[in-house]
Amino acid sequence: MRNGIRHIVWDWNGTLLDDNHANLAAANHVCEMFGVPPMTLEDWRKIFRRPLVPFYEELLGRPLSDEEWQRLDAAYNSYYQRLLPSCRLADGAVDTLHQWRRAGGTQSLLSMAAHDHLVPVITEFGLVSHFTRVDGRQRTTDADSKAEHLAAHLDAQGIDPATVVLIGDIDDDAHAARMVGAKAVLVATGLMSRERLEATGHPVADSLTEAVQLVHG
Incomplete structure (x- = not known):
């Protein structure tokens, strides 16, 4: 990257x-x-x-x-x-969040899970302090894509998409990043096969640690 x-x-x-x-x-x-x-x-x-x-x-x-x-x-x-x-946090999740903050970066969380269900879970895991903003899905769009939600998420924080990388596990994450002018790194540990992720043309990692290494690139 x-x-x-x-x-x-x-x-x-x-x-x-x-x-x-x-x-x-x-x-x-x-x-x-x-x-x-x-x-x-x-x-x-x-x-x-x-x-x-x-x-x-x-x-x-x-x-x-x-x-x-x-x-x-x-x-x-x-x-x-x-x-x-x-369910548990992915391997290395907490360490990865800490390391990015120590390196001087900021981070937020955006999910297509319902907002009212998401926030209590993030809070229970003790992760809220890591993020500048936490957004779950608060409305349904005809496109059913993260792209519109990502645009609103960044706009609410006044963040330039050119300075952003979205780390996710499906090709819609790559699509959303591309649509708003951000970068994407995909992890092959979630709901989509590595082959399908690689077909997006975006970098693919086998762990969260590797994903952030690709961001540092």
Whole structure:
């Protein structure tokens, strides 16, 4: 990465939080509801994408009505929340956050998880003090992408996107960074396979430590 990066926007699920098992279990709960065979984590990492509605329609093999989508979304989130207490921070997460601060950088957190669910979890893990701002999803957009949320997140802080790198675990993170004029580093420890991440053309790391090393570049 080029010099000039002063701010990291961290993704949460699959990046700072190791919650793959909870996401997979919630997805398989949905599959059971709709009579579809369960997936392995490898299966999920090969096919998961945004927007979510067409992804689930492909997974379930048919269109979803608005009512069915609402039921699916509620069931997934409810099942995930039951498993959330079993989730832990990703390896090296706390040390990585400390090191970036000691190096003089700033950092914030932006997630597509619901804001009202996100903030208590960040607080429980004792991470709030690391971030200049924490934003979860507070509205739904037709595009179902992080791009619009990232633009608002940076604008609220008065941060120049040219000084920002977004560290996340799916190709939508790369898309969001590109759309606002920021950089991206992707970690291959979350919900998308390394091959799919590499196809974005952005640097891919195998750990949070390596991701920040790529930022320092």
